[in-house]
Amino acid sequence: MKYVYLISLVALLVPLGARDSAWVDHRVSDWQPTVRERAWEQIGWAKDLRSAERLCRSANRPVFLFTHDGRLNVGRC
């Protein structure tokens, strides 16, 4: 059975033109956002403006409101 799996694995690793699938996978992995690039997700964001205001009244805290163009969560901004 192991032999079959090995043969299957080798067959699937045939070159993709000039590049193989491992090269593609490496690029996909290497270019993902890092923990540092996702650091802002460590902030506890309210879901919208009026929810934030409701929470700030009950917690007796100020609201920090950031308004921007584009989509902050995906970096298209």
Next chain:
Amino acid sequence: MRAVSLSNPKIIESLNAYYVPVYLSNEDYADTGPATKEEKAELDRIHREGLAKGLSVGSVHAYILAPDGSVRDSMHTAQAAKADQLLAMLDRNARALHVAAGPPVVAPTPHPPPPCALGETQVSLIARYLVKNGNDLVPVRSDSGDWSSLPSEDWFSLTSADRVKLLAGCVAEGSSWTVDPAVANKLLVHFYPPTENWDLEKNTIRESALTAKVESVVGSTARVAYTGHLRMDHWFYHKPDGRYVEADVTGYADVDVKTRTLLRFRLVTERADYKGGQTLPFGVALRSFP
């Protein structure tokens, strides 16, 4: 701001300990945006009150509201992106309001991907600037706060009709085909670097091609290799500037040939440049989530 001040550990700590943080996209709060009329009215109220108090007011700003909702302080993004300036604003307002430190009011959580309709294949795409390192190109790691500081991430989905066209000629080892241009362009229109312009309607594809070939079939799984090319106008800001993308792409798909199911799809730039001014190398990596 996300890349600099909102990634600063002291600012993250201050926001979580003393504030209720919230962000919003102006597109959602425009007349045609999906935010509720009550949300839009509240943002309008904040703008008006800020102006009446002589504070800096605008679309790309950081505001501090007191617990009673009154507008206390504000700062343009250009200043708020500088960690020391934003931290000073947070500190002075927390002190002035005598806010007691505590745990985050809202638990921090990773941002989930957008919902994907049943039967569709979700696709994630990362685009980022690259820099030469020896003979290789590697991701730019920068604290500059400009567009090279962060990757962009797009999420979209492939319908069953898209998948059929993507796999159209997948019948036997050695078979090859040209992917339907509509599906190829649906993928490739996202292949642009982080810029202030994220409007896909403003991208004009001048040349594109995506070809496929079945490299192997093992059991019921076919490995399909994809190669392609793109030349696409992409303005840096939201107005014409002559800038464009040139890219060669390569990738693969694993397909269950019995059920015609797309098991895995990956497509990356082998070489990509943002041209029409300073030539900037960038990379795009696309992957499917079954």
